[in-house]
Amino acid sequence: MERTPEQDAAQEILARLVRQCMAGDQHAWQQLVATQHRRIYAICYRFTGSSCDAEDLTQDVFLKLYKNLASFDTQKGSFQTWITTLARNLLVDHFRRTRLDRASDSLDASYDGDEDGPTMGDRLADTRPTQEHHVAGMELKVRIQEALKQLSPELREAVILRDLEDMDYKEIAEVLRIPEGTVKSRISRGRGELARLLQRIEGQVV
Known part of the structure; x- marks a missing residue:
């Protein structure tokens, strides 16, 4: 970068x-x-x-x-x-x-693990004026926060540094003291795990 x-x-x-x-x-x-x-x-x-x-x-x-x-x-x-x-x-x-494992406030990790895909923040953007859509957006936000609670700290920190702090892979590797390949793996796993957790939570709601 x-x-x-x-x-x-x-x-x-x-x-x-x-x-x-x-x-x-x-x-x-x-x-x-x-x-x-x-x-x-x-x-x-x-x-x-x-x-x-x-x-x-x-x-x-x-x-x-x-x-x-x-x-x-x-x-x-x-x-x-x-x-x-x-x-x-x-x-x-x-x-x-x-021993805290609470949700970070990260809503910008990619929903499906795709680096170029829409972020969670994009999916939460409520551009529709109806009350129904507003409520739906709030419910989705709660589900994402619930999913984040279950994400391990090592995956969460990689996603936060990449997607929220906009640090490149080399910088993240220096901060976490791990190889760049491991950084990319954690980011991908973190995004993928968030997607799976969201699907599970949404299935329970339905």
């Missing part, structure tokens, strides 16, 4: 902020937190499904970032990948401590 000129420019600005932070610039640190907070919170929320847990975990991520920023090598990789790895490791610890 090739980056656009705009993405390259954004990465350069971010890299400059990181260098300033590493030099002890507190204003740069505040800017860095401001630029990354929303993204990190979103990742934490999608994994936990809890705004309270997401707030706490986001604070933990930035605390760990502050303590470990000096260890980041600007020549070896992307800061976005590095901070995502920090967040992911804390989330794994969180799962182990609490």
Whole structure:
């Protein structure tokens, strides 16, 4: 996946902020937190499904970032990948401590496992004005959330990083510390499992 000129420019600005932070610039640190907070919170929320847990975990991520920023090598990789790895490791610890297996807020994983197919978000888009269709859309959303509750964390995290965070396979492989082939396999399995779970849930409803 090739980056656009705009993405390259954004990465350069971010890299400059990181260098300033590493030099002890507190204003740069505040800017860095401001630029990354929303993204990190979103990742934490999608994994936990809890705004309270997401707030706490986001604070933990930035605390760990502050303590470990000096260890980041600007020549070896992307800061976005590095901070995502920090967040992911804390989330794994969180799962182990609490044994949570709640739904992430991911509604954009492909319904049938096809990378180019319509996403769940597309299927939930209610473009029809009738109350009947609105109710049907809400019922489908509930079913998807129920299916997500049953998806394993390892499949869920791969789908979230790919479909919601728009990370490429190489970046996800670095974050999860697994081969790219395994990343693709988990994404495919996650999407396929969601489809099967939805079919089962819909069959029970009918």
